[in-house]
Amino acid sequence: MGKRILIVDDEPNIVTSLEYLMKREGYEVQIAVDGEAGLKAAAGGAPDLILLDIMLPKMNGFEVCERLRGDPRCRGVKIVMLTAKGRQADTARGMAAGADLYVTKPFSTRELVAQVKQMLG
């Protein structure tokens, strides 16, 4: 298998929990703590799926998502946006930016894992 997942979030405890969850399912995990680092890691590490927070230092999740969708190397990557922002407008914007899934924090770990599995087929 060896599917790779990139986690981009600036909240250490959330990163820890996501890392644990994904590794438990057998994925390779890469971590970035701000938008720019996330973009770089995505280009360099060729992940299959990205768990992307929105409120990030340096570059927000929407922009990261848009740039990834504009980059031919990353066109196939699945993007799951994770956000503590619950407003409908934010959801809409996330989907418009090209995300495959929009998950609101706090999320059910079971559901998230299930959805990631499904997306990576």
Added chain:
Amino acid sequence: MLQGWVILLVAFAYLGVLFAVAYYGDKRAEARRSIIANPYIYALSLAVYCSTWTFYGSVGRAASTGIGFLPIYLGPTLTAALWWFAMRKIIRISKAYRITSIADFIANRYGKSQLLAGLVTVIAVLGVVPYISLQLKAISGSFTILSNYPNVVMPSQAVAQSFANNTALYLALMLAAFTILFGTRHLDATERHEGMVAAIAFESVVKLLAFLVVGAFVTFGVYRGFGDIFRLAQQEPSLRPLMTVPDTSGNYTSWGFLILLSMLSIFALPRQFQIAVVENVDEDHLRKATWLFPLYLLLINVFVLPIALGGLMVFGPGVDADTFVLTLPMAHQKEAIAAFAFVGGLSAGTGMVIVETIALSTMVCNDLVMPVLLRWKSLRLNERADLSRLLLLIRRCAITGILMLGYIHFRAAGEAYALVATGLISFAAVAQFAPAMFGSLYWRGGTHAGAIAGLSGGFAVWAYTLLLPSFAKSGWLPETFITAGPLGISLLKPQELFGLTGMDEISHCLFWSLLANVGLLVGVSLLGRQNANETEQATLFVDVFRRTPALERSAFWRASASVADLLPLIGRFLGPDRARESFLAYARRRGMASLDDLSADRDLVAFAENQLAGAIGGASARVMIASVVQQQAPGIDEVMNILDEASQVRAYSRQLEQKSKQLEEATSELRAANKALQELDRMKDDFVSTVTHELRTPLTSIRAFSEILLDDPEIRLPDRKRFLATIVKETQRLTRLINQVLELAKIESGSAEWHTTELDVKDVIRESVETTSQLFRESRIGIFTAFDGEVLPRVTADRDRLMQVLINLLSNAVNVCRPGEGRVEIRLGISRNFLRVDVRDNGPGIAAGDHEKVFEKFRQVGDTLTGKPRGTGLGLPISRRIIEHFGGRLWVESDLGEGATFSFTLPLPRPPADSDVTVAQAAG
């Protein structure tokens, strides 16, 4: 040799010239290049006042009373000074309301009364007839005298007595024809006759020149200047009294009354009204006329006394002094001068007759005949398409009729009176108009009934004291009527009424008639009540300068009528073409292209009435218009309502304006408030969204780790411990966040509780340091306080909250410092008014651009992955609000890489005034 035919030729030639001038004037007027539109022509035309009475009569008067001829000229001279006020007002009123005669004027003021207009007309005609007869007498007399050249023969003694009479008849007929040509060639709504005015101005020049030539001839040709004449006359005992004023009270009374009489006449004579008011083109012309006209009077009077004295010395009693102007040149065989004098006299007479009869014919037609004809239903005048021809016919008949009346008067009373005496009778008659006229200018209270009573009373007294005696003197009534009174009742002797003696007949008549006139006008007016129409007109007249006539007038017309109704009506009187033209002009003034665009409003009705008023007089016009618009004259209540309504509307609109201004202000305030609210709402929305975000973040960790722990009991112990510790920390973070959000909300809404006491800041600092000592120890960061033993003034603050601020600053300092290397220092400073606390760290520092941002809510600056529990992002905003609540300031000073110093100040209590007192005592 001056044959009859030569004189006739001269006379016709002169009249021909006059007509040419008039024709030219009319042509220029049609071409809109008026020759009379200047003040000099206006002033000259006013000199129509000087008729043959002046030309021949003044000398006659001077021959019997010396300077007794003067009052008739002093009156107008004195009044001229008042023209700018009174005459200008009359002109303004007349222009505004299309008034075309004095009858129209008076009737208009007292409620547009046809009865009053008719009465004024009758009085004017009866009063003026003697005046016209005196012109006929003077001119025909001068013709007879001149035709006997070189013999000086008085007309009364002329062989061909009947011929003289026939001369007067021919003259009257000729003048009638001439006047008809001048005045009634067409009908104009304004009743203005530019050509006639031009001719009158011309004839004024001619008669003045003629008189001056004769005067100069007598003074310098026959004698050797003024001094010579007066010296010679002084030697004749019979002439001496003529050069002084007889020192009797009766004489002064007489002077006073004659001056008053002429003052009134200059306003009230129909021909003066015609020239001064109706024919006026520009009220500004009055300015020049006020001195030009008196100057003219002065010039034409300069030679009166020399001619009179010269005539008396040359002829003795055999020659009528009224003829000296003509007979003196004849006696010295100066044919040319005599002929010129004749032309001058002819000029003066024709001028007067033309203007007077035109004015009177307008009145007779508009105010006497038309009202009657229009009421005469069987004539069906209302259905006639074009009445303008009828109107002209009536006027022509009136002109002829009036001149015939003059002729009859001349035949009946001709020789009994001198020229001036005849003229004065007329003056006294028209003076009866003065009270009603001046009353209409300045007194609102006059009523229709009052005006009728005053006029009738004054006229009756005039007839009794002046007209009937003149009949008696002419032999129509028994002489005893004057000498013994009617039926022998001496109290009723017409010239010594109620025993009033010591006055000449004119003064006597004027005294009684004006007394009766004014008394009745005022008395009846005060006793009676004005109807709505009279009130309306009184206001329009008295306040004419304060109003915009067209608007105000229309305000009173509540009815409306369409062009289709009005145009044919006006067309019937003015002629269809002329009416159509004036309606078109009206439409264009209102910016409309055709008649169809005209709206049927009150303005249009008022305009139509104005047009009609010019042709048939105001009173008839109102009746005619009313017949079309089917509108009843408004009652007093209605007018009151209208006035009331108008003032209410004005007040209301003022209020409305005020309110709308207030509304505008309120709207803009509301708009600003709404904008502020929207901003607040947006901020609140953002705040809530941010708070939500901040709450969800720890919740996410808590839930994730809890689920991991729950799902997987096999987790290794160190992981399990780590996860549980995270859950605890995040729970604490959540609690802190919630507390801080609530606290911030309380402080911001002003509902926070404050327990302020006087405290020593050092104590609070020590306590805070103690509380955070664990933090410092864990991070191996040093904490130093740079104060000890100093005695500080106490400050007023809430102890717990102040501590909260200090703990927040200290925790932030610990958070930014690198463990093991960190150093935090607290310093105290004191200035005159403030105590200052600095918390200095040696962390990474804050960029200058972020100095204010750190105090914004949820704004965290700097590296976030330090492994330390993150702040809530509310600590500094809350701290700043607390310090500001105490009256101090919280800020940061820092450079990147140089650490940061957070400082706050607290106000010190005001120092006691002890020091001031000491200084004061030392100085004392």
